[in-house]
Amino acid sequence: MTKRLSFLKSIFGSFCWPRRGRRKDTQFQAFVKKVIMSHLFKIIMISTISMNAFFMVLWTDYKTRYNLFRLFEVSELIFVSIYSSEFCMKLYVDPISYWKDGYNLLDVVIIIIIFIPYSLRKIKGKHYPYLNIADGVQSLRILKLITYSRGIRTLITAMGQTAYTVASVLILFFVLMYIFAILGFCLFGLPEGGDMNNWGNLALAFFTLFSLATVDGWTDLQEQLDARNLILSRSFTIIFILLASFVFLSMFVGVMIIHTEDSIKKFERELMLERRMNLMEEKQVILKRQQEEVSKLMQTQKDLDHKSFTELVEKFKKTLRHTDPMVLDDFGTSLPFIDIYLSTLDNQDATIYKLQELYYEIVHVLSLMLEDLPQKKQSKSSEKVDEK
Numbered sequence: 001m002t003k004r005l006s007f008l009k010s011i012f013g014s015f016c017w018p019r020r021g022r023r024k025d026t027q028f029q030a031f032v033k034k035v036i037m038s039h040l041f042k043i044i045m046i047s048t049i050s051m052n053a054f055f056m057v058l059w060t061d062y063k064t065r066y067n068l069f070r071l072f073e074v075s076e077l078i079f080v081s082i083y084s085s086e087f088c089m090k091l092y093v094d095p096i097s098y099w100k101d102g103y104n105l106l107d108v109v110i111i112i113i114i115f116i117p118y119s120l121r122k123i124k125g126k127h128y129p130y131l132n133i134a135d136g137v138q139s140l141r142i143l144k145l146i147t148y149s150r151g152i153r154t155l156i157t158a159m160g161q162t163a164y165t166v167a168s169v170l171i172l173f174f175v176l177m178y179i180f181a182i183l184g185f186c187l188f189g190l191p192e193g194g195d196m197n198n199w200g201n202l203a204l205a206f207f208t209l210f211s212l213a214t215v216d217g218w219t220d221l222q223e224q225l226d227a228r229n230l231i232l233s234r235s236f237t238i239i240f241i242l243l244a245s246f247v248f249l250s251m252f253v254g255v256m257i258i259h260t261e262d263s264i265k266k267f268e269r270e271l272m273l274e275r276r277m278n279l280m281e282e283k284q285v286i287l288k289r290q291q292e293e294v295s296k297l298m299q300t301q302k303d304l305d306h307k308s309f310t311e312l313v314e315k316f317k318k319t320l321r322h323t324d325p326m327v328l329d330d331f332g333t334s335l336p337f338i339d340i341y342l343s344t345l346d347n348q349d350a351t352i353y354k355l356q357e358l359y360y361e362i363v364h365v366l367s368l369m370l371e372d373l374p375q376k377k378q379s380k381s382s383e384k385v386d387e388k
Helices: 002-012 026-037 039-059 062-067 069-093 102-123 131-148 150-161 163-188 202-213 218-227 233-303 309-319 335-387
Strands: none
Touching: 026 039, 026 069, 039 062, 039 069, 039 131, 062 069, 069 102, 069 131, 102 131, 131 150, 150 163, 150 233, 163 202, 163 233, 202 218, 202 233, 218 233
16 A cells, blocks of 8 residues: 555656646746747737637638648647647646636637547537537637737727626617517507507517617618508607717727726726836846946956056946946945945045135235235325425
């Protein structure tokens, strides 16, 4: 018994996570995650889904299906292999959080739908009567584009947010149709002289009201009522069309437009935030490299006293790139920059102090010169008087 348990542990040990929740293949997991999140992988998946949809369009033509039978078989194997590989890679990266995403669940449903025709052909045979339905459902494969299109996901999110409001509008619309269906049946569905084809029972009345709500062929329906000289038929039709088509349907469209605009604005804000985050990451990389170069410069200046500072600056300039933006807000908080900046401020303070001392000396000399001016004028005036 113990040997069996040890054997089972050795088999399943590589597939089970440790008790602490740490994985041993973190490097390979990060590599697979990087592949899945790459732009090239998204392009490959979008191209695969688009090609699959195009092949399904060709498959609907019997002559093309007969002439390119082998090509369809090989392409189907390739498409199924790519979809299965995508599912395995995403599940490998995060096997727990994968099932929490609704779009991942949609991919799982699509993969199950893909394998349904193969299972039916193996179990029931090629002449199974419902096999055509399974083949027709394969058109749902194109829904995998939703996972790779943020615009489509935004619209779906908008539709999801409007579910409660739209449900309320539809319930109110159903109540309106129910009232008018009973009223129409009682007015126009009587066996004696009534329109039994359109108002003979409640189901026919609902279908007729739906045609009136969409304003599709309502004139033909009204002509049939006018031919039987039914009272209030025109008032009934006009009031229902005004309420159903111009009020409730317009309300439905308005609700969808409002929530769609909100979702689009939210989508634009997310794009702006994503761009800012990418810009901040690029700035951090550039700042880290420049700070390392500044640190090396200062260390070189300390180690090699015989080199002048201008030579070190010229060497540092060679490490700069033309694509590097001028980033001063974060760079100013680095320790090397603060050290250089404080030493520069000390030298500036000493220079300003010397300039102030020189200014005081100039002012003192000018004051002495101003004091001597009246004495010189008096001496000159007295000399002139003596000469006279």
